[in-house]
Amino acid sequence: MTRKPATAAIHNGLNEEHQFGCVVPPVYLSSTYNFPEFDCPREHDYSRRGNPGRDITGRTLAELEGGAGAVVTSSGMSALHLLFTVFLSPGDVIVAPHDCYGGTYRLLDSCQQRGHFSVRFTDMNDDAALNAALAEKPKLVLIETPGNPLLRITDIAAVSEKAHQAGALVAADNTFLSPVLQQPLALGADFVIHSCTKYLNGHSDVVAGVVIAASQEHTDTLSWWANNIGVTLGAFDSYLLLRGIRTLVPRIRLQEENARAIVACLAQQPMVKKIYYPGLETHPGYALAAKQQKGFGAMLSFEINGDIATISRFLSHLSLFTLAESLGGVETLISHAATMTHAGMPEQARKAAGISDTLLRISAGIEDSGDLTAALEHAFQSVTKG
Numbered sequence: 001m002t003r004k005p006a007t008a009a010i011h012n013g014l015n016e017e018h019q020f021g022c023v024v025p026p027v028y029l030s031s032t033y034n035f036p037e038f039d040c041p042r043e044h045d046y047s048r049r050g051n052p053g054r055d056i057t058g059r060t061l062a063e064l065e066g067g068a069g070a071v072v073t074s075s076g077m078s079a080l081h082l083l084f085t086v087f088l089s090p091g092d093v094i095v096a097p098h099d100c101y102g103g104t105y106r107l108l109d110s111c112q113q114r115g116h117f118s119v120r121f122t123d124m125n126d127d128a129a130l131n132a133a134l135a136e137k138p139k140l141v142l143i144e145t146p147g148n149p150l151l152r153i154t155d156i157a158a159v160s161e162k163a164h165q166a167g168a169l170v171a172a173d174n175t176f177l178s179p180v181l182q183q184p185l186a187l188g189a190d191f192v193i194h195s196c197t198k199y200l201n202g203h204s205d206v207v208a209g210v211v212i213a214a215s216q217e218h219t220d221t222l223s224w225w226a227n228n229i230g231v232t233l234g235a236f237d238s239y240l241l242l243r244g245i246r247t248l249v250p251r252i253r254l255q256e257e258n259a260r261a262i263v264a265c266l267a268q269q270p271m272v273k274k275i276y277y278p279g280l281e282t283h284p285g286y287a288l289a290a291k292q293q294k295g296f297g298a299m300l301s302f303e304i305n306g307d308i309a310t311i312s313r314f315l316s317h318l319s320l321f322t323l324a325e326s327l328g329g330v331e332t333l334i335s336h337a338a339t340m341t342h343a344g345m346p347e348q349a350r351k352a353a354g355i356s357d358t359l360l361r362i363s364a365g366i367e368d369s370g371d372l373t374a375a376l377e378h379a380f381q382s383v384t385k386g
């Protein structure tokens with residue numbers, strides 16, 4: 001019997017401690033485990049390789065994504081690096097989205113410069129470009145959908161099928177939606193990556209990552225390498241992450257509701273030039289998002305009329321929305337692509353990717369939606385008044 005996500009998120013690890021009858025799993029801080037007898041190891045020997053609490057967190061994430069197993073790592077970046085280390089050798093090609101997360105772009109680019117593998121940054125929605133990249137027989141294809149910051153949608157099932165025909169493995173970075181709103185393994189991907197720092201932990205107080213594999217064989221290989229390199233997550237952060245995951249389902253529903261309220265509010269503002277949200281029928285990825293996702297998510301971006309000075313005045317009048325990078329926490333965040341999340345991208349590349357200087361990105365939190373929209377209206381009124 002498969003459980004629904006809301007049940008899986010709550011019930012993994014409950015009532016498993018028998019000495020005291022703890023309902024909630026304890027934090028096992030011990031780095032090492034004794035041998036009850038000579039040459040008689042237990043399930044755990046050393047916490048880098050296995051930790052009872054981290055194992056529960058991994059089991060929960062694997063169940064939520066419908067995978068065979070998971071490796072919980074120290075960050076989203078180390079999860080990606082683990083995947084690249086395990087499946088790519090010098091001479092191998094990886095295909096990655098041209099608009100992937102900035103840190104992913106930097107990691108791929110710097111590894112390529114060191115000769116670890118070759119990268120083809122590709123527009124996944126451009127069939128000719130994707131076909132050309134796949135003709136090079138890549139070992140791995142990385143998908144990231146929705147994209148950042150314009151929420152471009154990539155067809156996971158279609159890209160996975162093509163990639164498999166070309167002999168590649170497929171990994172999907174599912175950070176922007178969480179397993180509640182999208183399950184890439186069911187759509188054909190071989191791996192799911194998360195920055196658990198975002199929706200999964202959900203409280204902006206842990207940096208963590210995970211690789212979830214569809215097969216047990218891949219899980220075992222990834223686990224072996226994670227211990228070999230030493231990128232597994234610490235005991236206390238594993239506990240905090242599990243605590244965050246307990247409320248993932250209701251949080252993301254509330255966050256999505258607030259995103260819709262924010263989008264409706266922005267649509268009323270004469271100063272707003274364009275809104276990017278896959279739940280809008282005018283968004284180019286709307287139909288695909290409606291098909292492959294279980295919701296439109298809580299990330300959106302918008303452009304306002306004006307210039308950088310207008311952005312600066314707007315933000316100075318905006319309360320409740322914290323000006324910060326990152327996403328997925330219970331508090332609403334706003335960021336400016338050109339000076340923050342995408343500042344590392346050369347201006348020309350930014351323009352080519354359609355990222356204007358007045359583009360703002362919002363990660364909706366779970367505050368009262370009326371308070372959030374009132375804060376936006378007040379900021380727009382203040383800017384208009386000068």
Ligand SMILES: *Cc1c(COP(=O)(O)O)cnc(C)c1O
Binds near residue numbers: 144
């Ligand atoms: C944040 C993020 C990452 C990197 O994760 P960290 O936990 O910050 O290392 C990777 N991919 C996406 C889509 C992200 O948003």
